Amino acid sequence: MVNWAETIEEYGSLVWSIAYRLVGNDADAGDCFQEVFLRAVKTARKQKIRDMKPFLCTVATQRAIDLLRHRKRTLRVNATSIDVHNIESDELSPADSAQSSELSRQLRMALSKLPPLEATAFCLQSLNEFSYRQIAEEMNVKENYVGVLISRAREKLQDILKNSTVNNAREVAHE
Numbered sequence: 001m002v003n004w005a006e007t008i009e010e011y012g013s014l015v016w017s018i019a020y021r022l023v024g025n026d027a028d029a030g031d032c033f034q035e036v037f038l039r040a041v042k043t044a045r046k047q048k049i050r051d052m053k054p055f056l057c058t059v060a061t062q063r064a065i066d067l068l069r070h071r072k073r074t075l076r077v078n079a080t081s082i083d084v085h086n087i088e089s090d091e092l093s094p095a096d097s098a099q100s101s102e103l104s105r106q107l108r109m110a111l112s113k114l115p116p117l118e119a120t121a122f123c124l125q126s127l128n129e130f131s132y133r134q135i136a137e138e139m140n141v142k143e144n145y146v147g148v149l150i151s152r153a154r155e156k157l158q159d160i161l162k163n164s165t166v167n168n169a170r171e172v173a174h175e
Contacts, residue, residue, distance in 0.1 A: 002040075002041075002044050002049070002052075004037070004041065007037075007040070007052060008037060011052065011053060011056050012033070014053070014056070014057065014060075015032075015033055015036050015037070015056050015057075015060045016029060016033050018057060018060040018061060018064065018127070018128060019032035019033055019036070019060050019063070019064045021127060022061070022064035022065065022067075022068065022108065022111070022123065022127070023064050023067050023068065023071075023108070024104060024105075024108060028064075028067050028071075029064075031067065032060060032063045032064050032067060033060075035063050036056060036059045036060045036063055037056075039059050039063075040052075040055065040056060040059065043055075054130065054134055054137070054138045055138065057124065057128050057130070057138075058120065058124060058138040058139070061120055061123045061124055061127075061128065062116070062120050064123075065111060065112065065114075065116065065119045065120065065123065068108050068109070068111055068112035069112045071112070072109060072112040072113075106161055106164050107157075107161070109160075109164070110156075110157050110160040110161055110164070111123070111157070113156070113160055114153055114156055114157070117139065117141075117149055118149045118150075118152050118153035118156065119153065120139065121135055121139065121146055121149035121150050121153060122149070122150055122153035122154065122157070124138070124139075125146075125150050126150075132146045132147060132150075
């Protein structure tokens with residue numbers, strides 16, 4: 001039987017940081033946090049979770065990506081807005097903060113355009129530093145396939161971000 005108070009105490013900050021890093025705001029990160037642990041409770045009732053940390057990391061990543069997709073479908077993104085709550089450091093200049101915020105926004109939007117398996121594998125490897133073996137175990141795929149998923153994700157992200165940069169440059173040129 002899982003002691004959920006201890007589990008949340010041990011892994012709560014990790015789940016929160018994964019969700020926040022991907023979604024970029026407290027409200028969505030809070031929703032992810034709750035849904036991750038709700039799914040963990042439901043899963044634990046049906047089967048034994050063999051390793052809680054990678055399970056929670058994977059679910060947090062998947063849920064955050066789902067929220068990004070939902071946000072993409074339901075909200076119009078204002079490319080010129082800057083969320084002052086996302087400024088990462090007091091030492092950044094206003095221009096650096098704006099650029100960092102814009103890059104984060106573009107990456108979130110690009111991740112939301114990837115197929116779920118590719119986005120999950122990419123985030124687990126790049127953001128959470130999982131090994132290919134850990135990702136394969138958590139996603140129930142072969143280790144070689146993890147490499148394929150990550151490679152495809154990187155290629156697609158490069159194309160999406162490159163096209164986004166070109167489109168933004170065109171919009172600025174027409175203003």
